[in-house]
Amino acid sequence: MTAHDRSRPMPGGLIALALLIGVLLTGPAGIQAAAAPSGPFQNAVQAAYLAYYARSADPGGLAFWSDALADAEGDLDRLIATFANSAEYRARYQDMSDEELVDTVYQQLFGRAAEPAGKRFYLERLQSGAATRASVVLEILTGAQGEDLRVLTNKLAASSYFTARVAASQAAYDEDTKAENIALLEAVGADDATLDSAHAATDDYVAVYAPVTIIHINDHHSHLEPNTGATLAFDGIETDVETGGFPRVITKVYDLLRDSYQPLVLHAGDAITGTIFFSSFKGRADADLMNEICFDAFALGNHEFDDSDAGLADFLGFLNGDERGCTTPVLAANVVPEVGTPLRPDADTSLIQDYMIRDFGGTRVGVIGIDIAGKTQNSSSPLPTTRFLDERETAQAKIDELSAQGIDRIVLLTHFQYENDLQLAQELRGVDVIIGGDSHTLLGEAFADLGLNTQGPYPTVVNDLDGQPVCVAQAWQFSELVGELRVLFDRQGQVRRCDGTPHLLLGDTFERDGVALAGAQRLEVLDLIAATPELSIVRPDDRGERILGFYSDQLDELTQTVVGIADEDLCLERIPGQGRSSLCPVEATQANGGDIQQLVTEAFLQRSFEADIALQNAGGVRIDIPAGEFTIATVFELLPFANTLVNLEMTGAEIEQVLEEAVANFQDGEGSTGSYPYAANLRWDLDLSQPAGSRFSNIQIRRRGSDEWLALEGSDQVTVVTNSFIAAGRDGYFTFGDVSDDGRATDTFIDYAQAFIDFLQQDVGGAEPGDPILVPPPSVGAVPCADYSTQSFIDAAGVPLLPDPAVGRACE
CATH class of the missing domain: 3.90.780.10 (5'-Nucleotidase, C-terminal domain)
Structure with missing residues (x-):
């Protein structure tokens, strides 16, 4: 008896779902090893992807076709017709002879060439018209027995694991990486050790290709309360709406963290000065709210020096004196305080550092801080002994330093202005991302339709000196917006793609001419917001509200x-x-x-x-x-x-x-x-x-x-x-x-x-x-x-x- 059952031709092109599922529910428990929601429809779709395309289902395709099969009560006609007419199927099979097609399907499903009898059986069915090139693919699949069935079961388990990990991590799964997946599945055989190797290779794939998600703000300038005087144009009609406030920033950051696989939370400087909260509390209120987020890194801006180095040292003490243990690296590679001054009390102690390194389980990302030198020296109050180095020269030196450590995913966290960031990116080698501040730049073309002045796309992509892409982003100002930048890298650490969303934080009340919207008008606005990814109605964080209230209560008389x-x-x-x-x-x-x-x-x-x-x-x-x-x-x-x-x-x-x-x-x-x-x-x-x-x-x-x-x-x-x-x-x-x-x-x-x-x-x-x-x-x-x-x-x-x-x- 051969390992392949050739006695079960498919009737009339209609593939019985039960026949296909029978393959997947038999044999070793390989399919149960997949960390994915599974069921007969999901398993059937995964098998079809393997049979037709030699690869795992992408998460979107798995969800779509599983739902389609459920709606069709298991009738596979639509799936077969679609797969067989797809560009991917044609590119794979259309230039093959019938014999080559049969051999290829055997190889990708069972890891072997078709035995002569099996090949002859399927060729006769094709030549007689009893089967089509589309249907014979699934006939080969559903005829698996013995060793072939063990190989197939392991391949399907590897496929399901791959799809599930890609979905959970948001890793890239596009044309450039399908070849890696196909090669991964080709190596899976009947031995369960090959399945373990495939799972390990999948984990490595995810570590490389899962996006780094950068959640960022800048220039909040002690604007801790919401802006109650904001106006947006919904369908061209000016509408008053509350925006921002640091408790909303806290909520949004944690919402984004929950959906991010490899997150970095960054602040690009000018956290302090600008409102009565700083005049009264000298950064303590800002620090208490920032510590609710616990930023992965904070870059110094020019206004951090407005109360000179001593005032900045006090603020950094608040920032890193959180009783719950939040420690925020403070970055400024081009700022050099003199030993014995507040920012560098002795040779072994500095309150600021050049960069920080984040290790995502083997994938390391370096973040370098850069402050705007001339403006800080000329328009703020640093000590005369505090030196400010050239921004470009310092950035390149620190990029080279990180590269020498094998770190090839590099972010500049700058307080250097948007236009300067664009120019800087083009003058450097080895930088991948610039998260900036200082110019209070609003990016995101959708905001123009809302009556806001936007300066460019989010992110803006330019090329470095070697022609490699650099993703540049900034998140406006005053606790009103949180940036979400997703960056995909290749195995060499080059940016493959970056995209994202600048999230403008809104309250849930809207007014026109001083009258609160209700009924149909309110629903229209809510529908527009729901249809605009850049807009988020955000509930302020409860603990953040209590902290803000503690400080606001002390200002009530002044405020009123x-x-x-x-x-x-x-x-x-x-x-x-x-x-x-x-x-x-x-x-x-x-x-x-x-x-x-x-x-x-x-x-x-x-x-x-x-x-x-x-x-x-x-x-x-x-x-x-x-x-x-x-x-x-x-x-x-x-x-x-x-x-x-x-x-x-x-x-x-x-x-x-x-x-x-x-x-x-x-x-x-x-x-x-x-x-x-x-x-x-x-x-x-x-x-x-x-x-x-x-x-x-x-x-x-x-x-x-x-x-x-x-x-x-x-x-x-x-x-x-x-x-x-x-x-x-x-x-x-x-x-x-x-x-x-x-x-x-x-x-x-x-x-x-x-x-x-x-x-x-x-x-x-x-x-x-x-x-x-x-x-x-x-x-x-x-x-x-x-x-x-x-x-x-x-x-x-x-x-x-x-x-x-x-x-x-x-x-x-």
Whole structure:
């Protein structure tokens, strides 16, 4: 008796399911070794894939055809017809003769050539028309006996195990890797040891080809509470919705972790500064919430240095002092603190490291931290002894260091801006992924349809110096979005494919014109959200809510106390025409710059009591103020940094020099556009198309207590009030630093946010020092046109930016 039963031809092309399942339920318990949900339909589909394609079923195909067979009550006609007409089947068999087809099917099912009698039997059936080339494949399958049946059972067990592991791990299973699966199954025979080897090979396959899922945020800037003023356009209709909040970030991260096989959870810097939570708690509130996630790595951003190295060391102490044992590696390969300073107390102790390595059971991923060097040095407050190395040179050196250790899957965790990341990727060798921050970039083309300003696809893919793909991603800002990037590598550690989803975190209430949506309107919005993978309605994490509540309760009085009323929208801007405002169109500020920066400088001037003029860097003012009531909390969000008012004694020539420096900082150097100057009692014309040193003209001063504008003379002696940050020469204001070093600076020790509140209450509202907060609160609006510091502006291309009375001030 042969190992193959040739007495069971299939009737009329209709394959009886019971016949096929009989093969799979007989013999050794190999099929039970598969760690997969199994049943007659799943087993039948797996057998069909092996017979027709010589491979395991892909997870999607297994699910589809199992359901189809169940619906058809086991009738295989549709499956046979589809498989036999598929491109994969034709590519495998169409150029074969009938004899070659029979031999091939025997080989892939039983690991041997067809015996002469068996081959003759099936060829006769084909030649007589009793069987088709499609049906004879399953006839061979269902005729298995003895040794053939043991081989087949083991192959099917290996197939089921492979499919199950691929499904569970989300490993790649595409055209490039089908050959590996076919080779894996070819090696399976009747010996159970070959099945064990196949399982081991499958585990190795999954370890290599399962995606690394990077879950990431950046630039949350102490924005721990949700944004209650967000607006999205659903089907073109503006709809108010709550977004973000760190407790929602916690929930979303854990949701994604549950569905990720090889996850990395990363933060790309600027966790702190920006709201009253940092002003009040100096990073402790941020750290407590971050520790609920316990990031695999955190990269330093420029704002981590706003309270200098000592303040950063305190924050990192909070971050790594969690009582439950969370330890977050803090990465910044190009930041070198001096030994004996807060970030490196001694030669053996450093609070930051160059990189971290994550081992996923044999597959290792290196993560290197890179901070933005020039901006951090020029626009934050690191110690003078803390060195910042070149970003590209440092990145390549650390990539090479990891490569020498055999690590070929490399992620740069940067705080370096999106456009810089794209350029950096093209200048390096060996980098696979860049997860970035600093530019607050929203990626994901679907967001454009929602009325948001997106800068590119998520992820953005560019090529490195060797032409290999690099996946670049960023996750917007302010705890509103969580990025989910899936990266597939090949055995050499090269990126085969990357994709993912930027998840915008939403509440579940929606309003239009102040009215909550209900009924059909609400259902329409919910349907749109459900159809948009980038949108997620997320319930805040309970424990995160309790932590946030602990800190919020301490701020309740501040949060609820109204200190002013804005008569109009007070727009934020840095450089005129830049479009930084989230409230106003660029036309509203393109000629003269930001309304709110002007009002802040006026407040500083009044609260200095001595100064003739006030100078403030644009980036030190953080938000628009919409028309209506605003609170103490709003003021601390407007002016969030730990700055005080400083009076400087300067000459007119020094003032002109510092203005030129402030513009050159971003126009000619690597500094932030936040250095753009705003002033009270000082005004000018500015032409960015001119060379450095000759961009300002017609500079005029109005002395304290005078109504007359006069030309600023180089020999004039002027008292200037500014904030303590730029008084130290930061953000490109080098002459301020020289004046301070000369002993011509006096720190008033007046908190600059408190100065703004006192200006509202006393200078605008008429209250006396020590009086309670005024009720009703005082009203403020934009300063008169003649008081704007930038009276006319020509951009770097030589184009004058003129006022647009339709949307902005009608200043002449």
